Amino acid sequence: MIWPLFKKTLRQNWKLWIIFAAVLTMYMSIMISMFDPESIDAMLSMLDMMPKDLMEAMGFTAEITSLASYLASWLYGLLMLAFPMVYIIILANRLIAKMVDDTSFAFLLSTPNSRIKIVLTQAVYGLTSILLLFVYVFLLGLIMSASLFPGELDVNGFFRINLITTLVNATVFMICFFFSVMFNESRQAVGLGSAIPIGGLLFNMMGNSSEDLEIIKRLSIYGYYDPVDIANGSQMIWLVIAYLLVASALFGLSLILFKSRRLPL
Amino acid sequence: MIEVKDMTLTYSSGKGVFNLDFSLDKGGVTGYLGPNGAGKTTTIRALLGFMKPDSGTCLVNGMDTYTHAPEIQVNLGYIPGETAFFSEMTGAQFLDFMMEMRRCKDRKRRDQLLEMFELDLVGRIRKFSKGMKQKLGIVTAFMHDPEVYILDEPTSGLDPLMQTRFIELVHQEKQRGKTILMSSHIFEEVEKTCDNVIIIKSGRIVNKSDVASIKSSQRKGFSLVVKQPEKASDLFASAGFEVKRKTGNNLEVFISGDEVDAFVKIAATLEIQNLDIITQTLEDIFMQYYREGDEAR
Numbered sequence: 350m351i352w353p354l355f356k357k358t359l360r361q362n363w364k365l366w367i368i369f370a371a372v373l374t375m376y377m378s379i380m381i382s383m384f385d386p387e388s389i390d391a392m393l394s395m396l397d398m399m400p401k402d403l404m405e406a407m408g409f410t411a412e413i414t415s416l417a418s419y420l421a422s423w424l425y426g427l428l429m430l431a432f433p434m435v436y437i438i439i440l441a442n443r444l445i446a447k448m449v450d451d452t453s454f455a456f457l458l459s460t461p462n463s464r465i466k467i468v469l470t471q472a473v474y475g476l477t478s479i480l481l482l483f484v485y486v487f488l489l490g491l492i493m494s495a496s497l498f499p500g501e502l503d504v505n506g507f508f509r510i511n512l513i514t515t516l517v518n519a520t521v522f523m524i525c526f527f528f529s530v531m532f533n534e535s536r537q538a539v540g541l542g543s544a545i546p547i548g549g550l551l552f553n554m555m556g557n558s559s560e561d562l563e564i565i566k567r568l569s570i571y572g573y574y575d576p577v578d579i580a581n582g583s584q585m586i587w588l589v590i591a592y593l594l595v596a597s598a599l600f601g602l603s604l605i606l607f608k609s610r611r612l613p614l
Numbered sequence: 615m616i617e618v619k620d621m622t623l624t625y626s627s628g629k630g631v632f633n634l635d636f637s638l639d640k641g642g643v644t645g646y647l648g649p650n651g652a653g654k655t656t657t658i659r660a661l662l663g664f665m666k667p668d669s670g671t672c673l674v675n676g677m678d679t680y681t682h683a684p685e686i687q688v689n690l691g692y693i694p695g696e697t698a699f700f701s702e703m704t705g706a707q708f709l710d711f712m713m714e715m716r717r718c719k720d721r722k723r724r725d726q727l728l729e730m731f732e733l734d735l736v737g738r739i740r741k742f743s744k745g746m747k748q749k750l751g752i753v754t755a756f757m758h759d760p761e762v763y764i765l766d767e768p769t770s771g772l773d774p775l776m777q778t779r780f781i782e783l784v785h786q787e788k789q790r791g792k793t794i795l796m797s798s799h800i801f802e803e804v805e806k807t808c809d810n811v812i813i814i815k816s817g818r819i820v821n822k823s824d825v826a827s828i829k830s831s832q833r834k835g836f837s838l839v840v841k842q843p844e845k846a847s848d849l850f851a852s853a854g855f856e857v858k859r860k861t862g863n864n865l866e867v868f869i870s871g872d873e874v875d876a877f878v879k880i881a882a883t884l885e886i887q888n889l890d891i892i893t894q895t896l897e898d899i900f901m902q903y904y905r906e907g908d909e910a911r
Contacts, residue, residue, distance in 0.1 A: 351715070352714075360707075361700075453698040453700050455664070455698075460712065460715035461685065461716060462687075612659075612664040614694070
């Protein structure tokens with residue numbers, strides 16, 4: 350870790366974090382305030398009136414029986430994946446590829462710091478900012494639920510859904526970061542780094558919309574769990590391990606790749 | 615201090631540098647010259663460890679530039695050819711950041727340099743002019759007082775006054791025993807600063823020599839207006855000089871450095887109406903090398 354570099358990266362990117370935290374705050378507030386324990390049945394019947402495939406594609410599925418599963422369905426099925434994804438794509442590009450593309454990276458390498466340490470620092474910034482984003486979202490959810498619907502939120506279920514969403518976003522970050530490290534041009538890094546998560550999100554929506562297309566979810570990084578099931582307490586230890594392994598492998602690969610790569614600076 | 619041993623670095627396009635071999639001893643300024651696309655920046659990429667050579671090695675202070683880049687950077691000052699800064703920073707933030715990255719606390723040298731180049735650090739680098747950015751690059755490369763400098767077109771974008779300041783700075787550093795490798799397009803600057811030059815053409819070194827001997831090998835030219843141009847031209851030609859007939863009674867005669875005496879003696883037998891010296895600049899000589907490189911291929 351190189352602290353001066355971490356500070357520089359923070360100074361450059363904290364506004365981006367604030368913007369996305371604000372967007373997520375807005376959605377969290379709207380969704381929680383719209384929750385009505387009295388008329389959850391009424392709301393479910395309203396959902397039934399909507400085209401079923403469309404609603405399922407958006408991630409609004411399954412047994413919504415509590416505040417936690419309601420949030421899992423309405424927020425964590427799509428919005429808590431899509432918005433952080435945009436944040437991740439922008440951030441990952443800024444952390445490495447943009448500086449290699451415009452050659453300002455030469456200034457980092459003209460200091461007595463190894464490539465490995467530089468890449469490590471940038472990756473740690475990215476992962477930390479995602480972790481903090483979800484710590485914030487989790488605490489916001491707890492506080493808002495406690496003030497609007499005291500005692501309604503299953504804290505354990507809500508924690509579980511936040512944990513898995515943090516991990517899947519960390520994995521998406523490592524995918525984007527890997528491409529940021531790999532390419533000389535921002536254009537290519539952002540192209541591939543966004544194609545994979547956006548494609549993943551689309552496949553996940555298609556997979557949710559029909560039983561026949563369920564298999565297509567396996568092609569998606571997002572397609573290996575159902576947020577409502579997770580909130581309702583289904584087994585997720587293997588999933589946690591799998592995401593950790595994939596993210597760590599990409600982390601390691603990024604370091605190895607960048608260490609030996611030719612840099613046209 | 616800087617050693618390049620049989621180094622080849624090629625790109626997929628087939629361009630690159632081939633079998634470069636040169637070394638710079640401690641102390642002194644070496645100019646690295648060549649036309650665009652000759653491989654100057656590629657050589658510098660290898661010397662900074664940005665790219666690993668396909669074969670051969672580059673050493674700075676005895677350490678391999680690719681495997682020991684961070685250690686070498688402690689004592690190296692570098693000005694990139696294309697100076698793209700972290701444009702979101704202000705000038706002062708940038709220098710502070712670079713000092714922190716270098717774990718360098720002494721601001722004395724930095725302040726001296728800022729004063730020398732009259733650089734005002736206020737405002738975002740994004741808004742800096744080309745010249746201000748170049749000055750910022752110079753301060754960044756010199757502020758930690760390193761032993762070795764690798765400078766890629768260090769004066770591009772500077773006004774003549776600041777170019778002169780830069781030449782002074784290079785002289786000072788040379789006197790303090792620093793080793794400097796500097797690529798340049800400005801022959802006057804090379805003439806004023808460099809002890810040695812390396813000329814590269816299409817990825818290969820075509821000449822290595824010291825500036826003093828290049829200058830002494832410089833040919834001299836005279837433009838003459840004479841009464842009897844035919845007779846004069848025959849006399850000079852028979853002495854082995856290169857003669858060019860111009861309009862009317864005007865002749866141009868070129869001689870090598872040690873033929874001045876013979877030239878003057880022949881000229882004394884002629885009735886001369888006017889005589890001018892044609893000054894051949896170092897640029898002409900370099901252009902000659904650039905062309906020779908072409909023919910050698």
